[in-house]
Amino acid sequence: MISCEEAATICSKTQYKEASFIEKMRLSFHIFICKTCSKFSKNNKHLSSLCEKAKLHTLTEAEKVEMKENIKSEI
Amino acid sequence: MITEHIMKTHQLYPEKWVDLYADYLFNYAVARISDADLAKDLVQETFFAGLKSAKNYKGEATERTWLIAILKRKVIDHYRKINSKKGKAEVRINYSSSSDSEGDWLEEQVADPFSTLENGVLENEELGIAIQECIGKLPKKQALVFTMKTIQNISTEDICNDLEINPSNLWVMIHRARTSLMDCLNKNWF
Known part of the structure; x- marks a missing residue:
């Protein structure tokens, strides 16, 4: 049986649909037994749905670097 | 030119603006302009305008509130410009149909990001702000990895190639970021 820490990491992986089949099996087994991780998994899913709902936008790192340089040259 | 003296007196830290507020301001702008390039330009202009008027910053509002107020004005200016391009035909609308508004011009019609109106769009925007703020509290690398991925x-x-990390590092960071975000958002959103 995997540890809670491992389970939690796999759980975060599944939020991006990148956990392997074996990992998913291990996770569901762990969640079946462990209440803490079951709750964590639920919250993690909720976080994913919140992020989706918020329709977040960000600037890329390159754009930020450019902005920083522009600001620097103005100071 | 802004002197060091002014910076110190009123606690503005322009060198940190991009890291702290760029995404937050960008989201605000995109929500209203829905043109990412233009929104980016407005954010940059906001920073410039902030530098120029740094001496007017009295420290009454937080740096963020102050910057968003500048951006708000940029957004309004943008729409005014579009409208004036559309021709000289001036459309007059009576904005002050509700008696509790003081003026009758456009400014007060712009959505207030701090309003608590129970409106789907506004709620999502508040959610966005909350998430953005919580991401801002993460260690820098975690924030970066989480943002890139999510x-x-x-x-x-x-991401691994870009940041020269291996996938298990990435997942650990993502996982830590998510755990912190859950805690951070906990009060209002869970």
Whole structure:
């Protein structure tokens, strides 16, 4: 049986649909037994749905670097 | 030119603006202009305008509130410009149909990001602000990895190559970021 820490990491992986089949099996087994991780998994899913709902936008790192340089040259 | 003296007196830290507020301001602008390039330009202009009027910053509002107020004005200016391009035909609308508004011009019609109106769009926007704020509290690298993965949808492989980390590092960081975000958002959103 995997540890809670491992389970939690796999759980975060599944939020991006990148956990392997074996990992998913291990996770569901762990969640079946462990209440803490079951709750964590639920919250993690909720976080994913919140992020989706918020329709977040960000600037890329390159754009930020450019902005920083522009600001620097103005100071 | 802004003197060091002014910076110190009123606690503005322009060198940190991009890291702290760029995404937050960008979201605000995109929500209202829905043109990412233009929104980016407005954010940059906001920073410039902030530098120029730094001496007017009295420290009454937080740096963020102050910057968003500048951006708000940029957004209004943008719409005014479009409208004036559309020709000289001036459309007059009676904005002050509700008696509790003081003026009758456009400014007060712009959505207030701090309003608590129970409106789907506004709620999502508040959510966005909350998430953005919580991401801002993460260690820098975690924030970067989380943003790239979750918001920019960059593949694991590309992120690993970009940041020179291995996938298990990435997942540990993502996991820590998510755990912190859950805690941070906990009060209002869970």
